[in-house]
Amino acid sequence: GESVGLHLPTLSVQEGDNSIINCAYSNSASDYFIWYKQESGKGPQFIIDIRSNMDKRQGQRVTVLLNKTVKHLSLQIAATQPGDSAVYFCAENKYQGGKLIFGQGTELSVKP
């Protein structure tokens, strides 16, 4: 079936290091991908998105990479800070609209 999944359920990094969170998707028809961050007690917060006609997109301290050949999506966080500790979800959308299909989430823990 169609699914978006994450390789690792938890990730622990040292403050200041770079973090890489991975995601695999199975639906080659998906053309829009989003990363959300969810902190405890809050709803998912939009971080960055990328369309299927792009391989890379950069934001402030974050970069999303899309490899359509192997159906892989990753989120890179530069100079990880304690405030980055949260659960990160990737999500896909077939036509940049309507329902999002989420992966299970990766919990990022930043050690001081």
Added chain:
Amino acid sequence: EAGVTQFPSHSVIEKGQTVTLRCDPISGHDNLYWYRRVMGKEIKFLLHFVKESKQDESGMPNNRFLAERTGGTYSTLKVQPAELEDSGVYFCASSTDRSDTQYFGPGTRLTVL
């Protein structure tokens, strides 16, 4: 500008009871979505409103769930009667256009005992 708000933040009910969740989207957002996350699993889509019309309700688990959006503003999601497996966090999201970013509310944590 206020974000998406949801009420209540927590609800604890007994199996067989009725619960109504409310979502107030960002002002001016025609698109409203309901999602839920059952413990330990991914966030799953329930349904999508465009103004007061149901655009996609393919994720609604069964007829015990009823969503409404009268007037195209706030939305309610009623569960009647609630079952144990309905426990989880229910999120609401809204967007200006269906192709735009979906902004999520803080969620309602529902516990069915």
